[in-house]
Amino acid sequence: DTEVTQTPKHLVMGMTNKKSLKCEQHMGHRAMYWYKQKAKKPPELMFVYSYEKLSINESVPSRFSPECPNSSLLNLHLHALQPEDSALYLCASSQVGRGGRIYEQYFGPGTRLTVT
Amino acid sequence: AQRVTQPEKLLSVFKGAPVELKCNYSYSGSPELFWYVQYSRQRLQLLLRHISRESIKGFTADLNKGETSFHLKKPFAQEEDSAMYYCALRTGRRALTFGSGTRLQVQP
Numbered sequence: 001d002t003e004v005t006q007t008p009k010h011l012v013m014g015m016t017n018k019k020s021l022k023c024e025q026h027m028g029h030r031a032m033y034w035y036k037q038k039a040k041k042p043p044e045l046m047f048v049y050s051y052e053k054l055s056i057n058e059s060v061p062s063r064f065s066p067e068c069p070n071s072s073l074l075n076l077h078l079h080a081l082q083p084e085d086s087a088l089y090l091c092a093s094s095q096v097g098r099g100g101r102i103y104e105q106y107f108g109p110g111t112r113l114t115v116t
Numbered sequence: 117a118q119r120v121t122q123p124e125k126l127l128s129v130f131k132g133a134p135v136e137l138k139c140n141y142s143y144s145g146s147p148e149l150f151w152y153v154q155y156s157r158q159r160l161q162l163l164l165r166h167i168s169r170e171s172i173k174g175f176t177a178d179l180n181k182g183e184t185s186f187h188l189k190k191p192f193a194q195e196e197d198s199a200m201y202y203c204a205l206r207t208g209r210r211a212l213t214f215g216s217g218t219r220l221q222v223q224p
Contacts, residue, residue, distance in 0.1 A: 033211060041216070041217075042202055042214035042215060042216055042217050043160070043202075043212075043214050044214075045211045045212070045213075048211050056211060090160065104150065104162045104165060105162070105212060106161075106162075107152075107159050107160040107161065108159060109158075109159045110159070
């Protein structure tokens with residue numbers, strides 16, 4: 001299995017809802033990432049997990065809460081989002097080599113989130 | 117701070133014409149540069165990385181540290197090359213900084 005999968009493909013939620021995005025990979029990658037991509041813009045890094053530990057948080061609001069329950073899974077828990085949070089949320093993974101060297105990132109297809 | 121600049125939002129060429137997608141970066145350390153491509157309704161995928169010096173789908177890119185550039189080139193564009201192309205920089209941190217992207221349109 002050489003793919004990163006994400007569920008759901010589409011999600012519509014109200015501002016008071018709680019929902020979760022899921023990402024899974026079975027390539028043995030030990031680094032996993034969440035990116036946010038607005039329309040016609042490049043992906044922007046949100047979080048990085050390395051060996052299931054949060055290593056980078058790009059000053060993301062606390063209404064986004066990441067979780068890495070094991071080396072194959074990455075979740076993004078959403079609560080009290082705003083309409084401006086509507087975007088494509090991309091998950092990615094990569095190998096981690098010696099000395100923390102990172103290899104290329106493999107991206108999932110994304111979850112298109114709409115906050116109403 | 118690191119930055120990646122792709123000056124062209126849109127590049128339109130005819131089939132068979134040469135293509136050059138520009139990418140400039142700013143980073144004080146030793147960078148790793150990548151080109152990612154996103155075809156219509158498909159996921160973002162790696163096209164090239166500078167350390168491997170390979171040619172994929174006829175595309176090549178050379179890192180020029182003096183000009184801090186990593187331009188993507190192809191001698192003869194094909195219609196199937198039409199896509200969004202992102203230049204990305206990886207620094208000491210374990211993540212990528214993307215340029216704003218260039219949409220390549222190859223017309224028949």
